[in-house]
Amino acid sequence: MNDKLNGYDNDLYDVVIAGAGAAGLNAGLVLARARRRIAILDGGAPRNAPAEHMHGFLSRDGMPPAALLEAGRAELAGYGVEPIAARVDEITRESGDGDAPAFTVRLAGGASLRARRVLAATGLRDELPDIPGLREGWGKDVLHCPYCHGYEVRDEPIGVLATHPLAVHQALLVRQWSPDVALFTHEQDFSPEDRERLAARGIDVVEGEVKRVVADDGRLRGVEMADGRVVERAALFVPSTMIPNDGPFAALGWERDEQGRLRTDAMGRTTVPGVSAAGNVADAHVQVIMAAAQGSAAAMALNADLVEEDVAAALGATDGATVGAVR
Structure with missing residues:
Protein backbone atom coordinates (compact mmCIF):
# COMPACT_ATOMS: atom_id res chain seq x y z
CA MET A 1 0.00 0.00 0.00
CA ASN A 2 1.22 3.53 -0.75
CA ASP A 3 2.49 5.06 2.50
CA LYS A 4 0.60 8.28 1.81
CA LEU A 5 -2.66 6.35 2.01
CA ASN A 6 -2.04 4.96 5.51
CA GLY A 7 -4.70 6.33 7.81
CA TYR A 8 -6.77 7.76 4.99
CA ASP A 9 -9.40 5.01 4.94
CA ASN A 10 -12.86 6.24 5.93
CA ASP A 11 -11.83 9.92 5.80
CA LEU A 12 -14.41 11.96 3.95
CA TYR A 13 -13.10 14.28 1.25
CA ASP A 14 -15.06 17.04 -0.37
CA VAL A 15 -13.74 15.92 -3.77
CA VAL A 16 -11.57 13.02 -4.91
CA ILE A 17 -9.94 13.78 -8.25
CA ALA A 18 -8.90 10.76 -10.29
CA GLY A 19 -6.11 11.83 -12.60
CA ALA A 20 -3.16 14.18 -12.21
CA GLY A 21 -2.76 15.60 -15.70
CA ALA A 22 -3.62 19.14 -16.76
CA ALA A 23 -7.34 18.71 -16.03
CA GLY A 24 -6.92 17.06 -12.64
CA LEU A 25 -4.17 19.35 -11.38
CA ASN A 26 -5.97 22.51 -12.48
CA ALA A 27 -9.17 21.32 -10.81
CA GLY A 28 -7.16 20.59 -7.68
CA LEU A 29 -5.65 24.07 -7.73
CA VAL A 30 -9.06 25.75 -7.92
CA LEU A 31 -10.52 23.54 -5.18
CA ALA A 32 -7.50 23.96 -2.92
CA ARG A 33 -7.84 27.71 -3.22
CA ALA A 34 -11.52 27.28 -2.33
CA ARG A 35 -10.31 25.58 0.88
CA ARG A 36 -11.87 22.25 -0.01
CA ARG A 37 -10.50 19.00 1.34
CA ILE A 38 -9.36 17.11 -1.74
CA ALA A 39 -7.32 14.10 -2.79
CA ARG A 60 3.67 27.30 -22.25
CA ASP A 61 4.28 26.67 -25.97
CA GLY A 62 7.17 24.25 -26.43
CA MET A 63 7.28 23.16 -22.80
CA PRO A 64 7.89 19.44 -22.20
CA PRO A 65 4.70 17.82 -20.86
CA ALA A 77 2.23 21.97 -2.79
CA GLY A 78 1.96 25.65 -1.85
CA TYR A 79 -1.61 24.90 -0.78
CA GLY A 80 -0.70 21.72 1.09
CA VAL A 81 -1.86 19.31 -1.61
CA GLU A 82 0.32 16.52 -2.92
CA PRO A 83 -1.00 14.01 -5.47
CA ILE A 84 -1.10 10.41 -4.30
CA ALA A 85 0.40 7.71 -6.52
CA ALA A 86 -2.60 5.43 -6.85
CA ARG A 87 -4.93 4.02 -9.48
CA VAL A 88 -8.71 3.84 -9.06
CA ASP A 89 -10.12 0.32 -9.28
CA GLU A 90 -13.76 0.89 -8.39
CA ILE A 91 -16.16 3.66 -7.42
CA THR A 92 -19.43 2.90 -5.69
CA ARG A 93 -22.27 5.15 -4.64
CA GLU A 94 -22.92 4.94 -0.92
CA SER A 95 -26.37 4.46 0.47
CA GLY A 96 -26.88 6.14 3.78
CA ASP A 97 -29.14 8.36 5.80
CA GLY A 98 -28.84 11.48 3.65
CA ASP A 99 -29.85 12.04 0.06
CA ALA A 100 -26.64 13.89 -0.87
CA ALA A 111 -7.03 1.29 0.26
CA SER A 112 -10.20 3.30 -0.13
CA LEU A 113 -11.25 6.91 0.18
CA ARG A 114 -14.68 8.42 0.78
CA ALA A 115 -15.82 11.49 -1.10
CA ARG A 116 -18.81 13.78 -1.35
CA ARG A 117 -18.00 14.30 -5.02
CA VAL A 118 -15.66 12.73 -7.55
CA LEU A 119 -14.04 14.18 -10.64
CA ALA A 120 -12.88 11.96 -13.49
CA ALA A 121 -9.75 13.36 -15.14
CA THR A 122 -8.20 10.04 -16.11
CA GLY A 123 -7.57 10.83 -19.77
CA LEU A 124 -7.38 8.19 -22.47
CA ARG A 125 -5.03 5.71 -24.10
CA ASP A 126 -4.14 5.27 -27.76
CA GLU A 127 -4.57 1.93 -29.46
CA LEU A 128 -2.22 1.72 -32.45
CA PRO A 129 -2.31 -0.69 -35.39
CA ASP A 130 -0.09 -3.74 -35.02
CA ILE A 131 2.60 -2.47 -37.38
CA PRO A 132 6.27 -2.75 -36.33
CA GLY A 133 7.87 0.57 -35.53
CA LEU A 134 4.74 2.59 -34.78
CA ARG A 135 4.87 2.36 -31.02
CA ASP A 141 7.83 11.35 -35.48
CA VAL A 142 4.86 8.99 -35.45
CA LEU A 143 2.18 11.50 -34.57
CA HIS A 144 -1.57 11.90 -34.14
CA CYS A 145 -2.43 15.62 -33.95
CA PRO A 146 -1.37 18.16 -36.59
CA TYR A 147 -2.20 21.02 -34.25
CA CYS A 148 0.17 19.55 -31.67
CA HIS A 149 3.01 18.51 -33.99
CA GLY A 150 2.37 19.80 -37.51
CA TYR A 151 4.47 22.95 -37.30
CA GLU A 152 7.55 21.00 -36.25
CA VAL A 153 7.42 18.91 -39.46
CA ARG A 154 6.32 21.73 -41.77
CA ASP A 155 7.47 21.40 -45.38
CA GLU A 156 8.83 17.90 -44.72
CA PRO A 157 7.61 14.80 -46.59
CA ILE A 158 4.72 13.61 -44.40
CA GLY A 159 2.71 10.41 -44.47
CA VAL A 160 -0.76 9.60 -43.17
CA LEU A 161 -1.61 5.99 -42.40
CA ALA A 162 -5.19 5.00 -43.26
CA THR A 163 -6.12 2.88 -40.29
CA HIS A 164 -9.15 4.92 -39.25
CA PRO A 165 -12.28 6.31 -40.95
CA LEU A 166 -10.87 9.83 -40.45
CA ALA A 167 -7.74 9.14 -42.50
CA VAL A 168 -8.85 11.16 -45.54
CA HIS A 169 -9.86 14.07 -43.31
CA GLN A 170 -6.50 13.95 -41.57
CA ALA A 171 -4.56 13.84 -44.84
CA LEU A 172 -6.43 16.92 -46.06
CA LEU A 173 -5.72 18.61 -42.73
CA VAL A 174 -2.01 17.73 -42.73
CA ARG A 175 -1.72 19.23 -46.22
CA GLN A 176 -1.91 22.63 -44.50
CA TRP A 177 1.57 22.06 -43.08
CA SER A 178 3.34 20.52 -46.07
CA PRO A 179 2.94 20.31 -49.85
CA ASP A 180 4.38 16.77 -49.80
CA VAL A 181 1.76 14.49 -48.24
CA ALA A 182 1.21 10.80 -48.98
CA LEU A 183 -1.79 8.83 -47.79
CA PHE A 184 -1.06 5.12 -47.32
CA THR A 185 -4.21 3.13 -48.04
CA HIS A 186 -2.98 0.06 -46.09
CA GLU A 187 -6.21 -1.97 -45.75
CA GLN A 188 -8.71 0.77 -46.64
CA ASP A 189 -10.38 1.82 -49.86
CA PHE A 190 -11.58 5.32 -50.66
CA SER A 191 -14.56 6.55 -52.60
CA PRO A 192 -14.10 8.28 -55.97
CA GLU A 193 -15.20 11.50 -54.29
CA ASP A 194 -12.51 11.19 -51.62
CA ARG A 195 -9.86 10.41 -54.23
CA GLU A 196 -10.92 13.48 -56.18
CA ARG A 197 -10.59 15.67 -53.10
CA LEU A 198 -7.15 14.24 -52.33
CA ALA A 199 -5.97 14.76 -55.89
CA ALA A 200 -7.24 18.32 -55.90
CA ARG A 201 -4.90 19.07 -53.00
CA GLY A 202 -1.95 17.24 -54.54
CA ILE A 203 -1.96 14.42 -51.99
CA ASP A 204 -0.43 11.17 -53.25
CA VAL A 205 -2.32 7.95 -52.56
CA VAL A 206 0.07 5.05 -51.94
CA GLU A 207 -1.72 1.78 -52.60
CA GLY A 208 -0.93 -1.46 -50.78
CA GLU A 209 -0.33 -2.85 -47.33
CA VAL A 210 2.16 -1.23 -44.98
CA LYS A 211 4.67 -3.73 -43.60
CA ARG A 212 6.59 -1.61 -41.10
CA VAL A 213 7.92 1.81 -40.21
CA VAL A 214 11.62 2.20 -41.01
CA ALA A 215 13.80 4.20 -38.64
CA ASP A 216 17.54 4.99 -38.44
CA ASP A 217 19.08 5.97 -35.11
CA GLY A 218 15.61 6.30 -33.62
CA ARG A 219 14.30 8.69 -36.28
CA LEU A 220 11.75 7.90 -38.96
CA ARG A 221 13.17 7.33 -42.44
CA GLY A 222 10.23 5.93 -44.32
CA VAL A 223 7.38 3.47 -44.66
CA GLU A 224 8.08 -0.01 -46.01
CA MET A 225 5.33 -1.60 -48.07
CA ALA A 226 4.54 -5.31 -48.28
CA ASP A 227 6.01 -5.42 -51.79
CA GLY A 228 9.38 -4.16 -50.52
CA ARG A 229 9.09 -0.50 -51.55
CA VAL A 230 10.24 2.08 -49.03
CA VAL A 231 8.48 5.43 -49.34
CA GLU A 232 10.66 8.04 -47.67
CA ARG A 233 8.87 10.14 -45.09
CA ALA A 234 10.10 12.36 -42.25
CA ALA A 235 6.91 12.03 -40.19
CA LEU A 236 3.87 9.78 -40.16
CA PHE A 237 0.48 10.77 -38.81
CA VAL A 238 -1.56 7.85 -37.52
CA PRO A 239 -5.19 8.40 -36.47
CA SER A 240 -5.24 6.20 -33.37
CA THR A 241 -8.25 4.59 -31.72
CA MET A 242 -8.66 6.64 -28.56
CA ILE A 243 -10.00 4.71 -25.58
CA PRO A 244 -11.19 6.67 -22.51
CA ASN A 245 -9.76 5.50 -19.20
CA ASP A 246 -13.23 5.46 -17.70
CA GLY A 247 -13.82 1.94 -16.44
CA PRO A 248 -14.53 2.72 -12.76
CA PHE A 249 -16.75 5.66 -13.74
CA ALA A 250 -18.61 3.99 -16.57
CA ALA A 251 -19.70 1.36 -14.07
CA LEU A 252 -21.69 4.11 -12.33
CA GLY A 253 -23.86 4.37 -15.43
CA TRP A 254 -22.85 7.66 -17.00
CA GLU A 255 -23.89 8.25 -20.58
CA ARG A 256 -22.00 9.00 -23.81
CA ASP A 257 -23.38 10.33 -27.07
CA GLU A 258 -23.20 8.75 -30.53
CA GLN A 259 -19.74 10.26 -31.12
CA GLY A 260 -18.38 8.82 -27.88
CA ARG A 261 -18.29 12.14 -26.05
CA LEU A 262 -19.40 12.06 -22.45
CA ARG A 263 -22.73 13.73 -21.80
CA THR A 264 -21.89 16.67 -19.56
CA ASP A 265 -23.12 20.18 -19.06
CA ALA A 266 -20.89 23.19 -19.69
CA MET A 267 -19.34 22.80 -16.24
CA GLY A 268 -18.46 19.12 -16.50
CA ARG A 269 -21.36 17.58 -14.57
CA THR A 270 -22.17 14.12 -15.92
CA THR A 271 -25.49 12.30 -15.90
CA VAL A 272 -24.51 10.68 -12.59
CA PRO A 273 -25.30 12.97 -9.62
CA GLY A 274 -22.10 13.98 -7.85
CA VAL A 275 -19.76 12.86 -10.65
CA SER A 276 -18.02 15.34 -12.94
CA ALA A 277 -15.49 14.89 -15.73
CA ALA A 278 -12.83 16.99 -17.45
CA GLY A 279 -10.22 16.50 -20.15
CA ASN A 280 -9.74 13.62 -22.57
CA VAL A 281 -11.81 11.14 -20.57
CA ALA A 282 -14.80 13.27 -21.51
CA ASP A 283 -13.75 14.39 -24.99
CA ALA A 284 -10.88 12.70 -26.80
CA HIS A 285 -10.15 15.75 -28.94
CA VAL A 286 -9.36 18.42 -26.35
CA GLN A 287 -5.78 19.66 -26.14
CA VAL A 288 -3.85 20.34 -22.94
CA ILE A 289 -4.97 23.94 -22.61
CA MET A 290 -8.60 22.91 -23.09
CA ALA A 291 -8.28 20.10 -20.56
CA ALA A 292 -6.89 22.53 -17.99
CA ALA A 293 -9.77 24.93 -18.63
CA GLN A 294 -12.30 22.10 -18.26
CA GLY A 295 -10.69 21.16 -14.95
CA SER A 296 -11.08 24.71 -13.72
CA ALA A 297 -14.74 24.89 -14.78
CA ALA A 298 -15.55 21.54 -13.21
CA ALA A 299 -13.89 22.55 -9.96
CA MET A 300 -15.90 25.76 -9.69
CA ALA A 301 -19.13 23.86 -10.33
CA LEU A 302 -18.23 21.21 -7.77
CA ASN A 303 -17.52 23.85 -5.16
CA ALA A 304 -20.80 25.62 -5.93
CA ASP A 305 -22.71 22.34 -5.58
CA LEU A 306 -21.02 21.66 -2.26
CA VAL A 307 -21.83 25.14 -1.02
CA GLU A 308 -25.53 24.52 -1.74
CA GLU A 309 -25.33 21.17 0.00
CA ASP A 310 -23.64 22.75 3.02
CA VAL A 311 -26.37 25.37 3.20
CA ALA A 312 -29.07 22.72 2.98
CA ALA A 313 -27.40 20.73 5.74
CA ALA A 314 -27.17 23.83 7.92
CA LEU A 315 -30.88 24.42 7.42
CA GLY A 316 -31.64 20.82 8.27
CA ALA A 317 -32.86 20.16 4.72
CA THR A 318 -32.44 16.86 2.88
CA ASP A 319 -32.97 17.94 -0.69
CA GLY A 320 -29.36 17.57 -1.85
CA ALA A 321 -30.07 14.52 -4.02
CA THR A 322 -30.70 16.63 -7.11
CA VAL A 323 -27.50 18.64 -6.83
CA GLY A 324 -24.71 18.04 -9.30
CA ALA A 325 -26.15 16.15 -12.26
CA VAL A 326 -26.99 16.88 -15.86
CA ARG A 327 -30.72 17.23 -16.26
Missing part, protein backbone atom coordinates in the same frame (compact mmCIF):
# COMPACT_ATOMS: atom_id res chain seq x y z
CA ILE A 40 -5.70 13.88 -6.22
CA LEU A 41 -4.93 10.37 -7.43
CA ASP A 42 -2.11 9.96 -9.93
CA GLY A 43 -2.21 6.77 -12.00
CA GLY A 44 1.25 7.58 -13.36
CA ALA A 45 0.63 7.02 -17.09
CA PRO A 46 0.09 10.37 -18.85
CA ARG A 47 -0.89 9.99 -22.48
CA ASN A 48 1.53 12.64 -23.73
CA ALA A 49 4.57 11.28 -21.87
CA PRO A 50 6.37 10.22 -25.11
CA ALA A 51 6.06 13.72 -26.60
CA GLU A 52 9.09 15.97 -26.33
CA HIS A 53 7.08 19.20 -26.27
CA MET A 54 3.51 20.43 -26.12
CA HIS A 55 2.13 23.28 -28.17
CA GLY A 56 -0.85 25.59 -28.49
CA PHE A 57 -0.80 26.51 -24.78
CA LEU A 58 -0.33 30.26 -24.43
CA SER A 59 2.77 31.00 -22.27
CA ALA A 66 6.50 16.57 -17.75
CA ALA A 67 7.63 20.11 -16.94
CA LEU A 68 4.03 21.34 -16.95
CA LEU A 69 3.02 18.62 -14.50
CA GLU A 70 6.03 19.38 -12.30
CA ALA A 71 5.11 23.06 -12.21
CA GLY A 72 1.50 22.20 -11.39
CA ARG A 73 2.54 19.92 -8.55
CA ALA A 74 4.76 22.64 -7.13
CA GLU A 75 1.89 25.13 -7.18
CA LEU A 76 -0.42 22.65 -5.45
CA PRO A 101 -24.18 12.00 -3.10
CA ALA A 102 -21.33 10.18 -1.39
CA PHE A 103 -18.90 7.71 -2.88
CA THR A 104 -16.36 5.09 -1.92
CA VAL A 105 -13.27 5.18 -4.13
CA ARG A 106 -11.38 1.89 -3.98
CA LEU A 107 -7.78 1.93 -5.10
CA ALA A 108 -5.39 -0.66 -6.46
CA GLY A 109 -3.64 -2.14 -3.44
CA GLY A 110 -6.69 -2.21 -1.19
CA GLU A 136 8.61 3.05 -30.90
CA GLY A 137 8.18 6.34 -32.77
CA TRP A 138 4.94 7.38 -31.07
CA GLY A 139 5.01 11.01 -29.93
CA LYS A 140 8.30 11.70 -31.72
Whole structure:
Protein backbone atom coordinates (compact mmCIF):
# COMPACT_ATOMS: atom_id res chain seq x y z
CA MET A 1 0.00 0.00 0.00
CA ASN A 2 1.22 3.53 -0.75
CA ASP A 3 2.49 5.06 2.50
CA LYS A 4 0.60 8.28 1.81
CA LEU A 5 -2.66 6.35 2.01
CA ASN A 6 -2.04 4.96 5.51
CA GLY A 7 -4.70 6.33 7.81
CA TYR A 8 -6.77 7.76 4.99
CA ASP A 9 -9.40 5.01 4.94
CA ASN A 10 -12.86 6.24 5.93
CA ASP A 11 -11.83 9.92 5.80
CA LEU A 12 -14.41 11.96 3.95
CA TYR A 13 -13.10 14.28 1.25
CA ASP A 14 -15.06 17.04 -0.37
CA VAL A 15 -13.74 15.92 -3.77
CA VAL A 16 -11.57 13.02 -4.91
CA ILE A 17 -9.94 13.78 -8.25
CA ALA A 18 -8.90 10.76 -10.29
CA GLY A 19 -6.11 11.83 -12.60
CA ALA A 20 -3.16 14.18 -12.21
CA GLY A 21 -2.76 15.60 -15.70
CA ALA A 22 -3.62 19.14 -16.76
CA ALA A 23 -7.34 18.71 -16.03
CA GLY A 24 -6.92 17.06 -12.64
CA LEU A 25 -4.17 19.35 -11.38
CA ASN A 26 -5.97 22.51 -12.48
CA ALA A 27 -9.17 21.32 -10.81
CA GLY A 28 -7.16 20.59 -7.68
CA LEU A 29 -5.65 24.07 -7.73
CA VAL A 30 -9.06 25.75 -7.92
CA LEU A 31 -10.52 23.54 -5.18
CA ALA A 32 -7.50 23.96 -2.92
CA ARG A 33 -7.84 27.71 -3.22
CA ALA A 34 -11.52 27.28 -2.33
CA ARG A 35 -10.31 25.58 0.88
CA ARG A 36 -11.87 22.25 -0.01
CA ARG A 37 -10.50 19.00 1.34
CA ILE A 38 -9.36 17.11 -1.74
CA ALA A 39 -7.32 14.10 -2.79
CA ILE A 40 -5.70 13.88 -6.22
CA LEU A 41 -4.93 10.37 -7.43
CA ASP A 42 -2.11 9.96 -9.93
CA GLY A 43 -2.21 6.77 -12.00
CA GLY A 44 1.25 7.58 -13.36
CA ALA A 45 0.63 7.02 -17.09
CA PRO A 46 0.09 10.37 -18.85
CA ARG A 47 -0.89 9.99 -22.48
CA ASN A 48 1.53 12.64 -23.73
CA ALA A 49 4.57 11.28 -21.87
CA PRO A 50 6.37 10.22 -25.11
CA ALA A 51 6.06 13.72 -26.60
CA GLU A 52 9.09 15.97 -26.33
CA HIS A 53 7.08 19.20 -26.27
CA MET A 54 3.51 20.43 -26.12
CA HIS A 55 2.13 23.28 -28.17
CA GLY A 56 -0.85 25.59 -28.49
CA PHE A 57 -0.80 26.51 -24.78
CA LEU A 58 -0.33 30.26 -24.43
CA SER A 59 2.77 31.00 -22.27
CA ARG A 60 3.67 27.30 -22.25
CA ASP A 61 4.28 26.67 -25.97
CA GLY A 62 7.17 24.25 -26.43
CA MET A 63 7.28 23.16 -22.80
CA PRO A 64 7.89 19.44 -22.20
CA PRO A 65 4.70 17.82 -20.86
CA ALA A 66 6.50 16.57 -17.75
CA ALA A 67 7.63 20.11 -16.94
CA LEU A 68 4.03 21.34 -16.95
CA LEU A 69 3.02 18.62 -14.50
CA GLU A 70 6.03 19.38 -12.30
CA ALA A 71 5.11 23.06 -12.21
CA GLY A 72 1.50 22.20 -11.39
CA ARG A 73 2.54 19.92 -8.55
CA ALA A 74 4.76 22.64 -7.13
CA GLU A 75 1.89 25.13 -7.18
CA LEU A 76 -0.42 22.65 -5.45
CA ALA A 77 2.23 21.97 -2.79
CA GLY A 78 1.96 25.65 -1.85
CA TYR A 79 -1.61 24.90 -0.78
CA GLY A 80 -0.70 21.72 1.09
CA VAL A 81 -1.86 19.31 -1.61
CA GLU A 82 0.32 16.52 -2.92
CA PRO A 83 -1.00 14.01 -5.47
CA ILE A 84 -1.10 10.41 -4.30
CA ALA A 85 0.40 7.71 -6.52
CA ALA A 86 -2.60 5.43 -6.85
CA ARG A 87 -4.93 4.02 -9.48
CA VAL A 88 -8.71 3.84 -9.06
CA ASP A 89 -10.12 0.32 -9.28
CA GLU A 90 -13.76 0.89 -8.39
CA ILE A 91 -16.16 3.66 -7.42
CA THR A 92 -19.43 2.90 -5.69
CA ARG A 93 -22.27 5.15 -4.64
CA GLU A 94 -22.92 4.94 -0.92
CA SER A 95 -26.37 4.46 0.47
CA GLY A 96 -26.88 6.14 3.78
CA ASP A 97 -29.14 8.36 5.80
CA GLY A 98 -28.84 11.48 3.65
CA ASP A 99 -29.85 12.04 0.06
CA ALA A 100 -26.64 13.89 -0.87
CA PRO A 101 -24.18 12.00 -3.10
CA ALA A 102 -21.33 10.18 -1.39
CA PHE A 103 -18.90 7.71 -2.88
CA THR A 104 -16.36 5.09 -1.92
CA VAL A 105 -13.27 5.18 -4.13
CA ARG A 106 -11.38 1.89 -3.98
CA LEU A 107 -7.78 1.93 -5.10
CA ALA A 108 -5.39 -0.66 -6.46
CA GLY A 109 -3.64 -2.14 -3.44
CA GLY A 110 -6.69 -2.21 -1.19
CA ALA A 111 -7.03 1.29 0.26
CA SER A 112 -10.20 3.30 -0.13
CA LEU A 113 -11.25 6.91 0.18
CA ARG A 114 -14.68 8.42 0.78
CA ALA A 115 -15.82 11.49 -1.10
CA ARG A 116 -18.81 13.78 -1.35
CA ARG A 117 -18.00 14.30 -5.02
CA VAL A 118 -15.66 12.73 -7.55
CA LEU A 119 -14.04 14.18 -10.64
CA ALA A 120 -12.88 11.96 -13.49
CA ALA A 121 -9.75 13.36 -15.14
CA THR A 122 -8.20 10.04 -16.11
CA GLY A 123 -7.57 10.83 -19.77
CA LEU A 124 -7.38 8.19 -22.47
CA ARG A 125 -5.03 5.71 -24.10
CA ASP A 126 -4.14 5.27 -27.76
CA GLU A 127 -4.57 1.93 -29.46
CA LEU A 128 -2.22 1.72 -32.45
CA PRO A 129 -2.31 -0.69 -35.39
CA ASP A 130 -0.09 -3.74 -35.02
CA ILE A 131 2.60 -2.47 -37.38
CA PRO A 132 6.27 -2.75 -36.33
CA GLY A 133 7.87 0.57 -35.53
CA LEU A 134 4.74 2.59 -34.78
CA ARG A 135 4.87 2.36 -31.02
CA GLU A 136 8.61 3.05 -30.90
CA GLY A 137 8.18 6.34 -32.77
CA TRP A 138 4.94 7.38 -31.07
CA GLY A 139 5.01 11.01 -29.93
CA LYS A 140 8.30 11.70 -31.72
CA ASP A 141 7.83 11.35 -35.48
CA VAL A 142 4.86 8.99 -35.45
CA LEU A 143 2.18 11.50 -34.57
CA HIS A 144 -1.57 11.90 -34.14
CA CYS A 145 -2.43 15.62 -33.95
CA PRO A 146 -1.37 18.16 -36.59
CA TYR A 147 -2.20 21.02 -34.25
CA CYS A 148 0.17 19.55 -31.67
CA HIS A 149 3.01 18.51 -33.99
CA GLY A 150 2.37 19.80 -37.51
CA TYR A 151 4.47 22.95 -37.30
CA GLU A 152 7.55 21.00 -36.25
CA VAL A 153 7.42 18.91 -39.46
CA ARG A 154 6.32 21.73 -41.77
CA ASP A 155 7.47 21.40 -45.38
CA GLU A 156 8.83 17.90 -44.72
CA PRO A 157 7.61 14.80 -46.59
CA ILE A 158 4.72 13.61 -44.40
CA GLY A 159 2.71 10.41 -44.47
CA VAL A 160 -0.76 9.60 -43.17
CA LEU A 161 -1.61 5.99 -42.40
CA ALA A 162 -5.19 5.00 -43.26
CA THR A 163 -6.12 2.88 -40.29
CA HIS A 164 -9.15 4.92 -39.25
CA PRO A 165 -12.28 6.31 -40.95
CA LEU A 166 -10.87 9.83 -40.45
CA ALA A 167 -7.74 9.14 -42.50
CA VAL A 168 -8.85 11.16 -45.54
CA HIS A 169 -9.86 14.07 -43.31
CA GLN A 170 -6.50 13.95 -41.57
CA ALA A 171 -4.56 13.84 -44.84
CA LEU A 172 -6.43 16.92 -46.06
CA LEU A 173 -5.72 18.61 -42.73
CA VAL A 174 -2.01 17.73 -42.73
CA ARG A 175 -1.72 19.23 -46.22
CA GLN A 176 -1.91 22.63 -44.50
CA TRP A 177 1.57 22.06 -43.08
CA SER A 178 3.34 20.52 -46.07
CA PRO A 179 2.94 20.31 -49.85
CA ASP A 180 4.38 16.77 -49.80
CA VAL A 181 1.76 14.49 -48.24
CA ALA A 182 1.21 10.80 -48.98
CA LEU A 183 -1.79 8.83 -47.79
CA PHE A 184 -1.06 5.12 -47.32
CA THR A 185 -4.21 3.13 -48.04
CA HIS A 186 -2.98 0.06 -46.09
CA GLU A 187 -6.21 -1.97 -45.75
CA GLN A 188 -8.71 0.77 -46.64
CA ASP A 189 -10.38 1.82 -49.86
CA PHE A 190 -11.58 5.32 -50.66
CA SER A 191 -14.56 6.55 -52.60
CA PRO A 192 -14.10 8.28 -55.97
CA GLU A 193 -15.20 11.50 -54.29
CA ASP A 194 -12.51 11.19 -51.62
CA ARG A 195 -9.86 10.41 -54.23
CA GLU A 196 -10.92 13.48 -56.18
CA ARG A 197 -10.59 15.67 -53.10
CA LEU A 198 -7.15 14.24 -52.33
CA ALA A 199 -5.97 14.76 -55.89
CA ALA A 200 -7.24 18.32 -55.90
CA ARG A 201 -4.90 19.07 -53.00
CA GLY A 202 -1.95 17.24 -54.54
CA ILE A 203 -1.96 14.42 -51.99
CA ASP A 204 -0.43 11.17 -53.25
CA VAL A 205 -2.32 7.95 -52.56
CA VAL A 206 0.07 5.05 -51.94
CA GLU A 207 -1.72 1.78 -52.60
CA GLY A 208 -0.93 -1.46 -50.78
CA GLU A 209 -0.33 -2.85 -47.33
CA VAL A 210 2.16 -1.23 -44.98
CA LYS A 211 4.67 -3.73 -43.60
CA ARG A 212 6.59 -1.61 -41.10
CA VAL A 213 7.92 1.81 -40.21
CA VAL A 214 11.62 2.20 -41.01
CA ALA A 215 13.80 4.20 -38.64
CA ASP A 216 17.54 4.99 -38.44
CA ASP A 217 19.08 5.97 -35.11
CA GLY A 218 15.61 6.30 -33.62
CA ARG A 219 14.30 8.69 -36.28
CA LEU A 220 11.75 7.90 -38.96
CA ARG A 221 13.17 7.33 -42.44
CA GLY A 222 10.23 5.93 -44.32
CA VAL A 223 7.38 3.47 -44.66
CA GLU A 224 8.08 -0.01 -46.01
CA MET A 225 5.33 -1.60 -48.07
CA ALA A 226 4.54 -5.31 -48.28
CA ASP A 227 6.01 -5.42 -51.79
CA GLY A 228 9.38 -4.16 -50.52
CA ARG A 229 9.09 -0.50 -51.55
CA VAL A 230 10.24 2.08 -49.03
CA VAL A 231 8.48 5.43 -49.34
CA GLU A 232 10.66 8.04 -47.67
CA ARG A 233 8.87 10.14 -45.09
CA ALA A 234 10.10 12.36 -42.25
CA ALA A 235 6.91 12.03 -40.19
CA LEU A 236 3.87 9.78 -40.16
CA PHE A 237 0.48 10.77 -38.81
CA VAL A 238 -1.56 7.85 -37.52
CA PRO A 239 -5.19 8.40 -36.47
CA SER A 240 -5.24 6.20 -33.37
CA THR A 241 -8.25 4.59 -31.72
CA MET A 242 -8.66 6.64 -28.56
CA ILE A 243 -10.00 4.71 -25.58
CA PRO A 244 -11.19 6.67 -22.51
CA ASN A 245 -9.76 5.50 -19.20
CA ASP A 246 -13.23 5.46 -17.70
CA GLY A 247 -13.82 1.94 -16.44
CA PRO A 248 -14.53 2.72 -12.76
CA PHE A 249 -16.75 5.66 -13.74
CA ALA A 250 -18.61 3.99 -16.57
CA ALA A 251 -19.70 1.36 -14.07
CA LEU A 252 -21.69 4.11 -12.33
CA GLY A 253 -23.86 4.37 -15.43
CA TRP A 254 -22.85 7.66 -17.00
CA GLU A 255 -23.89 8.25 -20.58
CA ARG A 256 -22.00 9.00 -23.81
CA ASP A 257 -23.38 10.33 -27.07
CA GLU A 258 -23.20 8.75 -30.53
CA GLN A 259 -19.74 10.26 -31.12
CA GLY A 260 -18.38 8.82 -27.88
CA ARG A 261 -18.29 12.14 -26.05
CA LEU A 262 -19.40 12.06 -22.45
CA ARG A 263 -22.73 13.73 -21.80
CA THR A 264 -21.89 16.67 -19.56
CA ASP A 265 -23.12 20.18 -19.06
CA ALA A 266 -20.89 23.19 -19.69
CA MET A 267 -19.34 22.80 -16.24
CA GLY A 268 -18.46 19.12 -16.50
CA ARG A 269 -21.36 17.58 -14.57
CA THR A 270 -22.17 14.12 -15.92
CA THR A 271 -25.49 12.30 -15.90
CA VAL A 272 -24.51 10.68 -12.59
CA PRO A 273 -25.30 12.97 -9.62
CA GLY A 274 -22.10 13.98 -7.85
CA VAL A 275 -19.76 12.86 -10.65
CA SER A 276 -18.02 15.34 -12.94
CA ALA A 277 -15.49 14.89 -15.73
CA ALA A 278 -12.83 16.99 -17.45
CA GLY A 279 -10.22 16.50 -20.15
CA ASN A 280 -9.74 13.62 -22.57
CA VAL A 281 -11.81 11.14 -20.57
CA ALA A 282 -14.80 13.27 -21.51
CA ASP A 283 -13.75 14.39 -24.99
CA ALA A 284 -10.88 12.70 -26.80
CA HIS A 285 -10.15 15.75 -28.94
CA VAL A 286 -9.36 18.42 -26.35
CA GLN A 287 -5.78 19.66 -26.14
CA VAL A 288 -3.85 20.34 -22.94
CA ILE A 289 -4.97 23.94 -22.61
CA MET A 290 -8.60 22.91 -23.09
CA ALA A 291 -8.28 20.10 -20.56
CA ALA A 292 -6.89 22.53 -17.99
CA ALA A 293 -9.77 24.93 -18.63
CA GLN A 294 -12.30 22.10 -18.26
CA GLY A 295 -10.69 21.16 -14.95
CA SER A 296 -11.08 24.71 -13.72
CA ALA A 297 -14.74 24.89 -14.78
CA ALA A 298 -15.55 21.54 -13.21
CA ALA A 299 -13.89 22.55 -9.96
CA MET A 300 -15.90 25.76 -9.69
CA ALA A 301 -19.13 23.86 -10.33
CA LEU A 302 -18.23 21.21 -7.77
CA ASN A 303 -17.52 23.85 -5.16
CA ALA A 304 -20.80 25.62 -5.93
CA ASP A 305 -22.71 22.34 -5.58
CA LEU A 306 -21.02 21.66 -2.26
CA VAL A 307 -21.83 25.14 -1.02
CA GLU A 308 -25.53 24.52 -1.74
CA GLU A 309 -25.33 21.17 0.00
CA ASP A 310 -23.64 22.75 3.02
CA VAL A 311 -26.37 25.37 3.20
CA ALA A 312 -29.07 22.72 2.98
CA ALA A 313 -27.40 20.73 5.74
CA ALA A 314 -27.17 23.83 7.92
CA LEU A 315 -30.88 24.42 7.42
CA GLY A 316 -31.64 20.82 8.27
CA ALA A 317 -32.86 20.16 4.72
CA THR A 318 -32.44 16.86 2.88
CA ASP A 319 -32.97 17.94 -0.69
CA GLY A 320 -29.36 17.57 -1.85
CA ALA A 321 -30.07 14.52 -4.02
CA THR A 322 -30.70 16.63 -7.11
CA VAL A 323 -27.50 18.64 -6.83
CA GLY A 324 -24.71 18.04 -9.30
CA ALA A 325 -26.15 16.15 -12.26
CA VAL A 326 -26.99 16.88 -15.86
CA ARG A 327 -30.72 17.23 -16.26
